[in-house]
Amino acid sequence: MNFDKEFDASGLSCPLPIVKTKKSLSDMASGQVLRVVATDPGSVADMAAFAEQTGNQLLESGSEGGKYVFFLKKA
C-alpha cells in the first residue's frame, strides 16, 4: 500500500506508539496515509481504538516480519 510518511515505533511500549503516532499525523494533510510499524502487541487493539476515537481511518492492520504494521489515513 502506498503511504506518504512512516513512523517506526519498534521497541516502544504503551502509550508511546499511540502518542507518537498522533504526533506524526499532526503535520500531515487530510487524506494522506501514515504507515506505522510497532513491536508492542498491545498496539493492535490500541491503534484500532485510536482510529475509532479520532476519526483517522485504519486502512489496514497486519503483521510483517514479526512486527505489527498499520496504515492510517488522516481525517
Added chain:
Amino acid sequence: MAGKKMAIIATKGALDMAYPPLILASTAAALGWEVQVFFTFYGLQLLRKDLSGIAISPLANPAMPMPVPMPVVVSILPGMEAMATSMMKAKMKKKGVASLEELRSLCLEAEVKFIACQMTVDLFEFDKSDFIDGIEYGGAATFMKFAGETDVCLFI
C-alpha cells in the same frame, strides 16, 4: 470523539504510581481529549523539575516481582529501595517504557493542564522554583469546576 474531557487527581509519588496518571493523560490528549491533572500530596513530586528522586520500595509491596524471593526483613536493609528502583528503571528502559520525564513532556506538549494543589505545596513547604514551568496552582474548587464537566474522572 472530540470534545471529551478527563480529570485526574494524582496523589502518589512512588515510581509505579507515577505512571498511570501520565500514561492516561498523554493518551487521552492524543485522542483529542481535554485533560487536566490535579497533583496533590505525594503526587506533587511528579511536578518537580528533577524527577530522579522518584523511587519504588519493595517494603510493604508484596506484589512486586523480585528476581529472588526476599524476606520482608531484607527489604528493610539500607540500600534496598535504591536497588529496587534502579532495577525497575533498567527494566523499563529495556522494555521501551517511556521515562516519567518523557511522558510528562508529551503531556505538556499536548496541552494537558497540570494543577498543583496550593494547600499541599504550602503544607510540605515546597518551593515553587522546584517545580516545572507552565503549571497552575489551585485548590479543590478549581478542580471541581473542570471535574464537573468531564466524561472521565479518576483518583489515582
